[in-house]
Amino acid sequence: MNLTSRLKEITVPLIGAALLLLTLLIPSASVAYMTTAILALAALIKPKQSILFLLIYFPLRSFLIEISPELKLVGDIVIIFAFLRVIWDSRKDVKAIFHFEVYEWAFIGFLGIGIISALLTGVGLMPIIFQIRAFVITFLLLYIVKRLAITKRDIMNFLILTLAVTIILIVQGLVEKLSMRSELMPEKWVNRSLSPNNKSRIYGLINNPNVLAVYLTISGLLTYYLKTLLPKNKMQWVLNIVLIVLAGTWILTFSRGTWIALVIGLAVYFLLTRNWKFIVKTGIAVALGFILVATPVTYATQWISSNTEIGNFERTGPAEDEGGFAVEKTRITETFNASTFDKSKTSGRLFIVSKGFEVFKDHLVIGTGFATFGDSASKTYSSPIYKDYDIDVDIYSDNQYIQIIAQTGFFGVLLFAVFLLGMLSLFWKKRKESKMAIPMLAALIGIFWCGLIYNIWEDKTFTMYYYILLAAFISISGRKTDLPE
Secondary structure (H helix, E strand, O other): OOHHHHHHHOHHHHHHHHHHHHHHHOOOHHHHHHHHHHHHHHHHHOHHHHHHHHHHHHHHHHHHHHHOHHHOOHHHHHHHHHHHHHHHHOOOOHHHHOOOOHHHHHHHHHHHHHHHHHHHHOOOHHHHHHHHHHHHOOHHHHHHHOOOOOOHHHHHHHHHHHHHHHHHHHHHHHHHHHOOOOOOOOHHHHOOOOOHHHHOOOOOOOOOHHHHHHHHHHHHHHHHHHHHHOOOOHHHHHHHHHHHHHHHHHHHOOOHHHHHHHHHHHHHHHHHHOOHHHHHHHHHHHHHHHHHHHHHHHHHHHHHHHHOOOOOOOOOOOOOOOOOHHHHHHHHHHHHOHHHHHHHHHOOHHHHHHHHHHHHHHOOOOOOOOOOOOOHHHHHHOOOOOHHHOOOOOOOOOOHHHHHHHHHHHHHHHHHHHHHHHHHHHHHHOOOOOOOHHHHHHHHHHHHHHHHHOOHHHOHHHHHHHHHHHHHHHHHHOOOOOOOO
């Protein structure tokens, strides 16, 4: 395929990227609203290409809305208009419009319980809508994408756009690290006061080291898959270099939970495939990333901090500690020590889990509802139950399961379990029919772990990729013939 044909297939992502750049250069509300309107129209006309645009938007969303807050709902509107186009195209087959798998119905039922219990608790309408959006907006991608005709070229475009955004995030992340968070970032982020542990971590344009680590894990695996699709030429070496630098950046996020999730996923993959070559290649990439990227960048950062004025200025909040491996080592070695455990019991994850079970014991059947405990909405609007349980801050649970246990009770937990295990069952049943099945199954088990340490199913970047890949898997595995070009 020639370049012109390839560009035609990503017209919307390219135009969307240009409009986002224009909005950054001219950060006015009118330009942002014009961008949103154009992209909404594009989603109606070319829903498939508009989904590809989201690969650019969601990983950069935190950065974009820091510069131009009016861009906040671009992704939501693109998804909604693409959804409306799919509904319109299915208008002659009403049965197909309402066709859902068991795990999809379970998720919808879970949402219903969360809404009903929130209303009974006295939560306002806006917080409920806020939380529903957190769960639903990217879930719609599953509905949309599996009803689109996926081709080999669509997959290639998906992989190439992911690679392009990944390179942007890596370059910015390394500059952020070397400049001590003083370059290629919004001024507000530059002046942010971070704890000593977090100052050593790369936040990236995603603005969260854990989310960045999850993104780099996904993009690293997809980049490896892209390598397998390309001929054995110089591009293979380029992708090898990208993977090594990606691995080094991934290490510098110091996202311990994501590291463990990757190990779990790789272990499951190996047990089911015995594909030791992939495991070895992954290990080599991480080792080279540590030796050639993470270590030199860390020491270079320490040297720059000691010998130049880069990043050496007063920031809001406490004075910064020295950088280098001292802080990084502390973050790793303190993971299982007594002081970390005691802190977690009084104000951290164990405290939140303990409070969550208190709430659950008092509301066993359907919980207290959305926007009441540790979710996005309760963080933004606070919660009507916090005074009753001596919670004096607007906590974020950083544990998807305790949030669901407290908010939706026994029946909500049951339905969410059907949702998770239903997808796992789907991959298991298809393991002998589709090459994607075992990688997806292994990834999902790794994601199960992530649910213990992140509100992973509320994160737009992760759920965007997961639901697109799940929909593509369903679409492709359901075909008896090979994918069209």
